Amino acid sequence: MKAVDVKALQPGNQLAKPIIDSYGRVLLQKDVIFTERLIRRLKEFDFKYVFIEDAYSENIEPQSIIDEELRIETISKIRKTFKTFDQFDATSQNQYVLERSIDDIKDTVHEIANTINHHDEILSIMSDIFMFDDYLYNHSINVTVYTLVLAKELQFSDKEIEEIGIGAMLHDIGKIKVPKSIINKPDQLSDIEFDVVKEHTTYGYEMLKKFSNIPSIVAFCAYQHHERLDGSGYPLGLKEANIHEYAKIMAVSDVFDAVTSNRVYRNAFLPHEGLEILYSGSDSLFSKKYIELFRKHVSIYPNGSYVELNDGRRGIIAKQSKIPDRPIIRILEEEKLRLTLSELYEVDLSEHSTIMITKCNTTPF
Template sequence: MKTAKIQDLNEGDILARPITDSYGRVLLQKGVKFTNRIIQRLADFQFKYVYVQDELTEDIYPQDLLDDQIRFETIHYIRESFRAFNEQPTNLKRNQYILEKSLKEVQKKVGEINEIIQDNEEILSIMSDLFLYDDYVYMHSLNVTVYSLALANELNYPKHKIEQIGIGALLHDLGKTQVPKSILNKPGKLTDLEFSIIKEHTIYGYDLLKHANLPNEVKYCVVQHHERLNGSGYPYGLVGPNIHPYAQILAVTDVFDAVTTNRVYRPGLLPHEGLEILYSGSGELFLPEYVDLFRRNISIYPNGAEVELSNGAKGIICEQNKHLPDRPKVRILENEEGKLHKSQVYEINLATTLDVMITQCNVSSFNG
């Protein structure tokens, strides 16, 4: 299978992977033939791409670290934790009871996800665009959790600390329950006043968790994940060593997922573009060690993505190279002379063919 931009779909193309909502309900079943009406609906819901069946790439499968069951179960408990404060923000005792109940399940899910990451020998890849989410913040919280757990494992933290980081990541945006949705989802540029309200979510989140039965390290993740090395962050403008190491992990993973995800006010960047943002702030905003480790362990060009190479060839990403995310294996379908016949198709391993590089990637599984 291969990826196809929504605007490049044709009537009669066949869906290779189902599309679901955040409750696990199937919206489009695998095998559905696209019509103009379906294509338009996908565009209306701001999907960037889908996987379609293709004879020359039928043996290529996208990587996805999490299966649907653990994804939807985790999102459910994130939603429950957040809604405790969305629905009755003034009933603190009731909210605290609901939160404590949800937190027990959240902690279990963090442990399960961490085991999956530790058992995973492939490069980290998260599928987002094939799911329709009713609220960006839930999926963002899950993605940041996966990225943060992976980075914490690379830093060789002990298990209990890794899981603290994971819980902090799941809850890092809890304070956004206290920010008006009209501001959170505003399609245009925020006013100075609106941005100042948004920035308060770190304090709100800390206050909501202040009395929760959680390690202080988790609460530091919530209140400090927008702090930056040079003191330009918020809410306190902390500098370098005054920022908790866990929060510095979240600073990297939160920014990456935020900029590579589609929002109502702007399209998401491709993964390599998101990494460029991290590198532009490396040393000033983010710890260089964390940025480097993160880059080496995530899928920049996911399986099934269409790419162009520096030698003029075009093809599909068919396999990843561990710790070399920018140099995967590519199945070449077209060269400078035109499209290749099925018998002429070949593969190139960019990890060993060092004089060739990817110059363009048309779509990406990281844009949610």
């Protein structure tokens, strides 16, 4: 299967992976044949990508570190927690309900951390961006997964894993206090609106610091994840020495997922482009140490992406090697001629140091 921009869909294309919403409801079943009307409806509802089947991408599977069931279950817990915090405060008679929600988040963090501990492949959650709706909850999960992968490689203790995992899961909880008209605005925010959005870090800190069953550092994760090493971040403009290590790690995860996710006002950047954005701020905005670690464990060119090589050949990412930026390519075209199905072959870039990827896209060139 391969990922295809909805704009490039053609009548007759076959859906390879169900489209579901964050409640686990199937919006389109696997094997549906696209018609002009169905493609038009996907565009109207602002879908960006779908997976389709074709003979040239046969047996190519999208990667995902957490399965669909765990993702839907986690979204349900995050949604419940955010809504509970929105309805009640720490001084109310419903504090027990709030604390139970936090316990659910802790359990989920442990489950994701356990999944990561038993996952030795290069990390990619590219396939999960096709789940429709609820950006905030999906973003919270993705940031948690990325953050826990880095924490594992940094050999954090179990206590630290729990702290930074809860912090990542709840880092954006303050956004429930930001007007939805601003959060969901389809255009660029005004300076005044952006100032309102910035307040989510303070809102989150104020909400989380009141609970005895939340480690105090979790509140600081919400407070500091937009601080930057050179002091250009918010809300306090802290510089490197005054920013907690957890917040430095989460900043890398947060920005990468934000720029590689579809938003109402722009399309997603591809993972290799997201990494370039991080590197452009290396040691000025973000810690180079954590960017380098991130690069070693995250798939830059996800399965099903189209690529062009420096020798002119074109193909599709078939699978990952042990080196994130040196995947295995199924060659579809050489010398500007399309290969037949019987002529297809694969090249492992980890074994060919002189072959480089020069272009990458989610649709054929």
